[in-house]
Amino acid sequence: MLPLTLTKVLKDPHQYLGGTDLKITLPVSRTLLNEVLAARPADVPVNELLIDPEAGNSFNLHLDVKAPLIGSVKRKITFEPGPAVTFPGQPWLHFEITDGFRLLDKPIIKLMQGQIADRLPKGIELTSDHLRLHVPALLTSAGYQTLVPLIKSLRLTSEANALVLNVHFVAEQN
Amino acid sequence: MHPVQKHLFDTNFKDLAGTRIEGTIALSDELINLGIMDFLTGLKNGAASPAPEAPSPAPAAAPSALPDPKQMLAMLNVETLKFRSEAGRIVVDVKAGIA
Numbered sequence: 001m002l003p004l005t006l007t008k009v010l011k012d013p014h015q016y017l018g019g020t021d022l023k024i025t026l027p028v029s030r031t032l033l034n035e036v037l038a039a040r041p042a043d044v045p046v047n048e049l050l051i052d053p054e055a056g057n058s059f060n061l062h063l064d065v066k067a068p069l070i071g072s073v074k075r076k077i078t079f080e081p082g083p084a085v086t087f088p089g090q091p092w093l094h095f096e097i098t099d100g101f102r103l104l105d106k107p108i109i110k111l112m113q114g115q116i117a118d119r120l121p122k123g124i125e126l127t128s129d130h131l132r133l134h135v136p137a138l139l140t141s142a143g144y145q146t147l148v149p150l151i152k153s154l155r156l157t158s159e160a161n162a163l164v165l166n167v168h169f170v171a172e173q174n
Numbered sequence: 175m176h177p178v179q180k181h182l183f184d185t186n187f188k189d190l191a192g193t194r195i196e197g198t199i200a201l202s203d204e205l206i207n208l209g210i211m212d213f214l215t216g217l218k219n220g221a222a223s224p225a226p227e228a229p230s231p232a233p234a235a236a237p238s239a240l241p242d243p244k245q246m247l248a249m250l251n252v253e254t255l256k257f258r259s260e261a262g263r264i265v266v267d268v269k270a271g272i273a
Contacts, residue, residue, distance in 0.1 A: 005208045019200030019263060025193065032189035035181045162192070171200070 013146055018173035026165040033163060047072060055160040057081060058098065076100050084155035084166075085135050087148065093133040093156060101128065186241045187249065193272040202263045249273050 002010070009016045030053055037049045048064035057080060064074045082094030101109075106128035109116065116126055123137030136148045152168040175183075182189070254269035 003212045005205065005212045008208055009205065016202045016205040017200060018202065019265065020198060022195065022197035022199060024195050026190065027192040029189035029191075032178070032181065035178050039177045164192075169197075173200075 017171040020171040027162040053158040059158040
């Protein structure tokens with residue numbers, strides 16, 4: 001259970017934090033990222049999931065998934081993070097898939113696009129070309145919808161051994 | 175404890191090295207007072223815990239204990255920390271990072 005103070009802030013951040021204007025740069029190391037991925041729920045049908053951030057703003061995702069009929073599928077997918085999320089104009093955190101799919105992967109993904117969309121949580125979109133996260137939808141589904149208007153910009157970039165999150169929070173005064 | 179939290183504590187947050195924070199944090203008087211009440215409630219709840227009847231053996235190890243504050247402060251690099259009060263709130267200008 002959250003402390004009363006935090007509950008109140010989450011309910012109306014402008015009332016309690018009005019006047020706050022904060023820029024945060026948060027580099028998250030490869031080790032910590034993989035700790036986060038390792039802590040995924042046990043029912044996620046993934047045998048292996050590892051992330052490998054590289055210099056030059058791209059990162060690799062090593063995954064071994066259990067697919068129906070064909071069994072285990074191993075891939076190393078390369079993602080390139082896109083531009084900053086800004087509200088309300090650009091709410092998607094975009095990752096271009098630049099490498100890693102084999103010959104038949106893309107046609108199969110296109111064929112199964114509807115099923116993939118149905119199985120993914122609301123706010124996550126995966127195609128054969130990109131992965132997109134709708135930040136307001138994900139925050140809302142996690143119960144933090146009041147924080148959405150505070151985020152003036154949010155950007156994820158990759159450097160050697162770390163993903164770097166840059167966030168600009170502003171809470172206007174009521 | 176969540177495994178990610180445990181990892182952060184066990185490694186004294188070294189996987190977040192390079193973190194920077196810059197700007198202004200404004201906290202309303204009401205929030206400060208709620209925080210004080212939360213703190214006092216926590217102290218009271220701690221004091222209300224019954225004392226053990228017999229001395230319990232020391233734990234074999236204390237994994238994932240809270241990080242050593244001295245080590246954490248040594249990692250902290252504060253360039254600016256200015257506190258001021260305004261009508262109905264306190265304001266802190268901060269520029270700091272984790273080395």
